[in-house]
Amino acid sequence: MKFLCKQSLLALAVVLSANGFAAEPAVMGGAGGHSGHGGHDHAAMSTPMSSTWTDGQVKKVDKAGGKVTLAHGPLENLGMPAMTMIFRVQDKAWLGQMKEGDKIRFVADNVNNVLTIVRFEAAR
Known part of the structure; x- marks a missing residue:
């Protein structure tokens, strides 16, 4: 009985630590960057696309x-605070619809470890 109890506790500890590890965001370097944080990109591990x-x-x-x-304001789906940074865009044609000073609303996601704007619209 003692052996079975120890095995159960060990299995529970492994499952809980694996779940905790999966929930942690990752910080990854890559091309591009943003201001104010030593030139590193911050990207969460692949997350389901959110309509945030x-x-x-x-x-x-x-x-x-x-x-x-x-x-930009906080990116809740990526666990990132407000800051200024560089994003790729899902559709390069969108760049023709943006100019310096424009206010927009957008959804960003981690696409292949690159922070990417996957939806955008002019702010109302």
Whole structure:
């Protein structure tokens, strides 16, 4: 009985630690970056796409690079605070609809370890 109890506790500990590990966001470096944090990109591990809209302001549009720099509010689905950073865009045609100073609403997600705008619209 003692042996069975120890095995059960060990199995429970393994399951709980695995669940805790999976819930932790990862910080990964990559191309691009954002201001204020030593030039590192912060990206959560692949998460299910959420329809959490965030307000942002366009700071720079890089059509050739397929990127946009945004000052944005918290990205709740990615566990990130408000900051200014660079994002890829899912559809490069969107960059033709953005210009410096524009206020937008967007949804960002981690796509292949790259923070990417997957939906956007002009702010109302």
